[in-house]
Every structure is written in structure tokens, then in C-alpha cells.
């Protein structure tokens with residue numbers, strides 16, 4: 117029996133736990149202000165420490181940018197958070213009570229951690245609207261019924277997300293015809309349909325045009341404070357745009373090398389050395 121029973125499936129007649137679902141998700145316990153705690157995490161691949169005694173906390177509503185050279189351990193860290201990789205040692209908590217190292221990938225996703233991988237994985241044959249609708253149906257917190265029909269509340273939610281991801285007016289287009297940037301936004305929208313409490317974005321602007329990158333920065337700035345977000349990105353101009361006065365974490369060789377505002381980390385000698393290879 118899982119230690120934490122996060123999903124509380126309600127009957128169809130019970131109060132709605134979310135604005136559009138029929139399932140109540142019991143809250144992550146964030147009474148101490150943090151949504152994610154990683155402590156002394158180590159991940160070894162045949163003796164090589166991809167993550168080495170990593171410590172990192174994310175506060176509720178924070179937008180944290182993670183930077184670091186290739187091979188620093190950024191993806192491996194996200195793999196630990198989402199249950200894809202088990203650490204050899206250390207602790208990883210979602211809120212105060214959910215031990216991520218004891219949960220399956222499925223349990224973690226449904227407890228409220230949404231992850232967007234680098235490549236967009238939308239359903240190309242389906243329209244933009246259908247993709248968002250499918251994301252809602254795939255949300256196992258929503259009780260599946262044979263004849264699933266959207267309520268006006270659920271349609272309203274899709275409209276809201278369409279605006280946010282700048283795809284209103286394009287809802288009937290097959291997703292396969294969207295630009296690379298639009299597909300990325302659609303995928304972010306699909307994650308948002310499931311109302312994640314922590315959103316992990318792996319290089320969201322890789323391969324985007326300058327205009328798309330600027331719009332993605334606007335989108336993330338709109339999400340600021342509504343969700344806790346961790347963004348891994350190499351594009352420093354973009355990081356600068358979304359980090360504002362918030363904390364940026366620099367990973368190097370599997371540990372935190374520096375943490376502070378973008379200005380602070382950019383002027384940190386150790387960071388300069390790692391990036392310039394001096």
C-alpha cells in the first residue's frame with residue numbers, strides 16, 4: 117500500500133475537487149513553504165556519479181531556472197524528481213510528506229508533478245482543441261466514463277488555456293500543422309490541463325525562433341506564482357528574461373555550484389570558469 121494516498125476519487129455527485137475535474141486531489145503539504153526538497157541526492161551509473169550529494173529546495177509558486185554545462189546532471193535530476201531514476205542515496209520530498217523515492221512515475225505524475233520533455237509529443241492527427249481535451253481525459257484523477265462529455269466549466273478551462281498558450285483561433289487546426297514553437301506551447305497547455313502543482317520544463321525554447329522564444333518567456337511570466345516551475349535551459353537571454361530577481365541554480369558535476377540571482381551567478385568566478393573552461 118502506498119504510503120501516501122493522494123488521490124481521492126469522488127463520486128460523480130460529490131463536490132468538484134478542481135475547477136473542471138470530478139476528482140479531488142488532496143493537497144500537497146506545503147505548510148513549510150517548500151514544494152520540493154532534494155537532500156544529499158546521489159545517482160551513480162556504473163560508479164560514475166551523475167548526481168553527487170545534490171541539495172535543492174523549491175518554494176511554492178517559485179519559478180526556478182536551472183542552468184549548467186552539458187553533462188552537469190540537469191536531466192538526471194529531473195529523472196529523480198519524476199521517479200524515472202532512483203537515487204543511490206539521499207531524500208527527495210514533494211511537499212512535507214510525499215517521499216518521491218518511494219513512489220512510481222505514475223503516482224508522482226498524479227500527485228501533481230508535470231514534466232515536459234524537450235521534444236513536443238502532441239497528437240498530430242488531432243486538433244489543438246482535441247489535444248487539450250485528451251489531456252483532460254488522460255488525467256486519471258478525472259473519473260473515466262464511457263460517454264465523456266465536456267461540461268461548460270471544462271470547455272471554459274480549455275478556452276482559458278488556449279488563450280494562455282496563444283492558440284485561440286487555432287483550436288480546429290490539426291496539431292501536426294503547428295510550428296515547432298506552437299507545438300511546444302500546446303504541450304505546456306496539455307500539462308496545465310492537469311493542473312500540476314510543480315511543472316518541470318526541460319529546455320522549453322530549444323529550436324524556437326526568436327519571436328517564439330520571446331512569447332514563451334511571456335507565457336512563463338504569466339504562469340509565475342500560479343504554479344511552482346522548474347525550468348532547465350541553456351539559452352541565457354531567455355533565462356535572464358524569466359528569472360527576473362528570482363534564484364537561478366547552477367549545476368556542475370552533479371552538485372550545486374552556485375545559486376543566486378542571474379546577476380550574482382553570472383559574476384561568480386566559479387561559474388565563469390565552468391562555462392569558459394578556464
Ligand SMILES: Nc1ncnc2c1ncn2[C@@H]1O[C@H](COP(=O)(O)OP(=O)(O)OP(=O)(O)O)[C@@H](O)[C@H]1O
Nearest residue numbers: 161164165166184185186187188189190191192193
Ligand atoms: N543512463 C545513463 N548511463 C550512464 N551515464 C549516464 C546516463 N544518463 C546520464 N549519464 C551521464 O550522467 C551525466 C549527467 O547527464 P545529464 O543528461 O543529466 O546532464 P545534463 O546536465 O542534462 O546535460 P545536457 O545539458 O547535455 O542535457 C553525463 O555525464 C551523462 O553522460
